[in-house]
Amino acid sequence: MRMNRFLTGAALAALAGCGILYGALSIPSLAAQSYPVAQRATGKRDLTVRFLGTATLAFDDGTTAIMTDGFFTRPSVAQVLLGKVQSDDRVIDKTLARIGPQNLAAIFVAHSHYDHAMDSAAVAVKTGASVYGSASTANIMRGAGLPTERTTVFEDGDTYAFGTFRVQVFETPHSPHAKFPGKIDEPLHQPARISEYQEGGNYSFLVTHGKRRILVIASGNYTPGKFQGVKADVVFLGIGTLGKQDEAFASNYWHETVEQTGAKLVIPIHWDDFMRPLDQPFRPLPRLLDNFDNGMRMLLPLAARDGVKLRLPEAFAPIDLDQ
């Protein structure tokens, strides 16, 4: 009994310590406010794209919708460090009601880390969508009870069609030095520790809709020549931990994704602190995990040099794709 009490006390102290440390290190980079922000789309449009945090994007043309990742739960730092995490039905319901995707056909999962794949099954169950991802992602879907026939294991180069949408899959590396680089070999049941969400390979997506070509790169890394011959108007560029890399890496990343595809609009994604709930204003990841300002500092001159608009997305707002 006394031991139990001691353990509870120790756990609480550790929790409080984590909270204080995290709080101190997560003093928001206020400069986020001073970076150029993407214009909102207004009026009637052929395609609506919204940024919903991390690498989650919702595409909707009024007839068909598709999504990347679909991660909404965003467990707190205490849950992530000390316990197990699981999809939060209430948060997912609230978020889906807010964005209201009609006819969500597909969810494309970039990789199997929890901040990408944890909620994909719940979103699929609630909307009727199917999930497309790696074999590891399929095991997360299986463990979460999504019927097997609603999950497709994709491979590099595969292309899928949903209404006017076409999605092409490109295998690209995860950002450097990531934790949990392994695979998930059996159904993963929630709740689970974040270490159980092993990466399972990483993928980028070229979403084509009519004349529009939009490249989504969830994780900040590149394979030289991977997008040679691929054209895109807009790149949603994952910049998580980019600020911890050097100038040469940032410049190569930009070259292999933006210059190579000729995109004229770049929207950084996966820069927000995903241990804060979705209904609070987005803030960059804490310094302990990333250096958002340094990432932006390296990218802005490259954008200026190439005449590319680099614009931070506003959460939930329809993005003007023609700005």
Ligand SMILES: [Zn+2]
């Ligand atoms: Zn990851």
